Amino acid sequence: MSNKLLEIKDLYVNAEEKEILKGINLNINKGEIHVIMGPNGSGKTTTANAILNNPCYKKVNGSITFDGKDITNLKTDEIARSGIFMSFQLPEEIPGVSVTNFLKYAKNKITGKPVKIFEFKKELAKSMEELNMNPKNMERSLNVGFSGGEKKKNEILQMLVLNPKLAILDETDSGLDVDAIKTVSKGIEMFKNKNNAVLIITHNTKILHSLKVDYVHILVNGKIVKTGKQDLAREIEENGYGEYK
Amino acid sequence: MSKTKLDEINRNIYNIKNKDEYDFKIKKGLTPEIIEEISKQKDDPKWMREFRLRALEVYNKLELPTWGPDLSELDMNEIATYVRPKTSLSTSWEDVPEDIKNTFDKLGIPEAEKESLAGVGAQYDSEVVYHSMKEELIKQGVIYTDMESAVKKYPELVKEHFMKCVPVHDHKFVALHGAVWSGGSFVYVPKGVKVDIPLQSYFRLNSPESGQFEHTLIIVDEGASLHFIEGCSAPKYNKVNLHAGCVELYVKDNAYLRYSTIENWSKNMLNLNTKKAIVGKNAKMDWVSGSFGSKISMLYPMSILNGEGAKSEYTGISFAGGGQNLDNGFKVIHNAKNTSSVVNAKSISKNGGKCTYRSLVRINENAGGSKSSVSCESLMLDDISISDTIPVNDIRTDDVEFSHEASIGKISDKTIFYLMSRGLSEEDAKAMIVRGFAYPISKELPVEYAVEMNNLINLELEGAIG
Amino acid sequence: MEKLKLNETPVRTSRNFNINNIKLENVVIPERLGNFNHVTIKAETSKIEISNNTNPIDLTYGLGEELTSQVAKQANQKLKVKIDSKTNQEIQIGFQFDKENTQLVDNIEIEANEDTKSTIVIKYDSQKDVEAFHNGILKVQAKKNSKLNVILVNFMNLESNHFLSIENTLEENAKVQYTIIDFGGKNSITNYYSNIVGNSADNRLNTIYLGNKDQLFDLNYIAELRGEKSNIDMQVEGALKDTAKKHFKGTIDFKKGCKKATGNEAENCMLLSDTARSLALPMLLCSEEEVEGNHSSSAGKVGDKELFYIMSRGFTKKEAMKLMVKAKFNKILENIKSEELREQILNEIDERLN
Structure with a gap:
């Protein structure tokens, strides 16, 4: 069996008529953690949204293959069901739908199997505890009135529950304090195994202090300008993106 | 696949059309002779017969509303105001005729009674066909019966309250109701008695080109409490049916009443219903209302906060699909010191449907220290539907806290x-x-x-x- | 005497709510008008064309048949202001009622041409003891990309009647801002209608009103959004004293086709006495899906805690009240760039609250 999980080939993407991604190539194998770094406006969030085929972003050229299947033009929910999860930079608030009910429903859609409520709740409570989340949040409306940190933790919780093959974390670390960042990286470690992969999208390097990654890609102006190992992140931390602009 | 199929079955439940079989169906239209005939059929006492005739006079004098949905398709000469089903009132479910019983069975009525209700009433066309209540409530002095029996058995209580909260002059369809009312429930909860599990009445209109005019009169005496549920449905016919019921609620000092409604009339129904509550000192009235059916609905439950410290809460939703015009809302009059009201109204419009939220909040000169907060949210599911918000806020004194918020948008x-x-x-x-x-x-x-x-x-x- | 029925709302509601229109007693529409000559106009006439307005009257709403036709037939002041200059222009028009000039029926039309920028101040003021009558129509055409700032000031005395119908048409990307200072008149009745036709057109309407004695305000503000991404903002702040009464009828109507349009309406009323009365009908009408509409409305007295706080700093109750009212109005007053005019308004508030 092939180790290949995600393969992006020559991807061009427009947002509102404006060309954002200008020929992205990226390969992610099972068992790997990748990081895409880049300054504001370089196309990081567009990359994540393009993989999930957000209709606000238009693919002009290129292809995305996931787990041996062409997913370039699949609908977002089909992509999610094939095993890709995205943690949102700004998670949406859904009044009237509790965290438990939402996750139970989503889990059922992703696995295609009925979810046993008792076991599910137990599992959920356990994950919440490990992420230092207030168990009362389980019955609250999804993301409604959550603080920034609670929302991000909730995204990680969803990742753990839905257990995708590839998790894309879009700026999950931004705006978090040191403790919360530690919790997020703990969540990633809990999730990670040799059969899945993680793609972290970030503009700062803080999360990389507590997490070992395999590849670091520098995204500038819609193109990956350099790929390296963890030390590339350290270099960016010291010198910024200046030399790549 | 299986889901769609299940839903189809569900839809059919509401659409079961029984044969239009009846014991007696009055001629269509409205004349003093027809009213006399209804009164005779119902064996009214004299005061009620006279009351009906007076109401007819008022009906003839009043105009149709000059606002809201267009009611021009309603032709009273085409509506039969009284249809007596082929059965008499039963207190045992077994005695209800098979086809009627089947209808209610499929709507889950007797099942719900077993599981979670303290009492049940079921009305089929113009008459109540079934009424029952748990033994212990009867012992505590709670009365739950059909309105006709109440007129005969409890004349003083009825005379004192009947159409006093909603006077016949209120509007044209209240006057009509006063003239042709039939069926409905009467509830009396004595002082201090708390009815913990709900009572429920279910209204079913089967007969085509007819009207349902049930009268619900509930008195929750001092310090008592009650939860009353009302459910409505009808199969769909091609011509309009009319529902002009009337609900009068008396919530005495320190009492509590919750009145819940799930209205799922068929989409040929004109639902011109009137509901009003008079709320006493430190008493509380809660309205919960879901409006899904009807072609046209004009329904604005009203709380009159007459006692100091009286409270009212309204929680309601309207969901209008194609061809539906749901003009719903709430009215509250603050008529004593330190009263409070909370309104939470929502609406959903889709497929060319129209939802209107229409309301009145009035805080009178004598209602210092009162509070009112209103929130309404409308959801548009496409660009061929309509959603309007028409709230009137009438503040007549300064020592109040009043706020109103509304929003409209799509997903x-x-x-x-x-x-x-x-x-x-x-x-x-x-x-x-x-x-x-x-x-x-x-x-x-x-x-x-x-x-x-x-x-x-x-x-x-x-x-x-x- | 027959009652004068005015200012119908675009959509009716129950008659018992007494807000579909206003019926006035004891108001006489003068049949014959004298001259009105006390008018001052300040503008750079090389840049702005001011001429006799000869356009026929044609209003979508207006206050009502009687008043509209009076303007059509009998206007004793007709002004047409045409703005062509691309540099910022300011025009001031003042109408001063006095013993010789008691009746004004004016018909003003403003044409703001493409890409122009201008501010127009129109002020109605009356001497004490003059029983004045004002009935006016103000029509505004805001062409493509024009920016227009209109400031209307009503300082009339409490013996007078003030009637005004406003109608605006906004073309593509036009930005029209109104600041209405509505203080005067025994009856002050305004009909405001904006037809927001152009894509990305933007209309902001800010009003402050101040009710005294038995003053009556009837404000019927209507905005119809037709252009894509168009916007209306209505902000109304007011205070009512004594037995003053206010009817606010605000309608935002999202017409079919106004995709991505936004509309906001906020109306707050401070009640300064237990006999003042605030009646409000903030309507949202919507026949388009992709829009965002909000309204909020509130009424109540000045908070005891705030009053106490201010009084603890050495102010009397009356002074504290005045301060609170002015603080409430301040955000809207900031729209007025002229410091002189702002001062006048603040002084007027002080005087009227005495």
């Missing part, structure tokens, strides 16, 4: 994308958001009603989204 694309990224199809995502939107109302309903409401939402959304 955001971002939210749909978020849910789809978690594996939900677009249809599922929208349905989930709509159910969440309606949750503040469904959570106020007993479980089986909340389930019914969610089913109705799923049913309504099917085919409309894609």
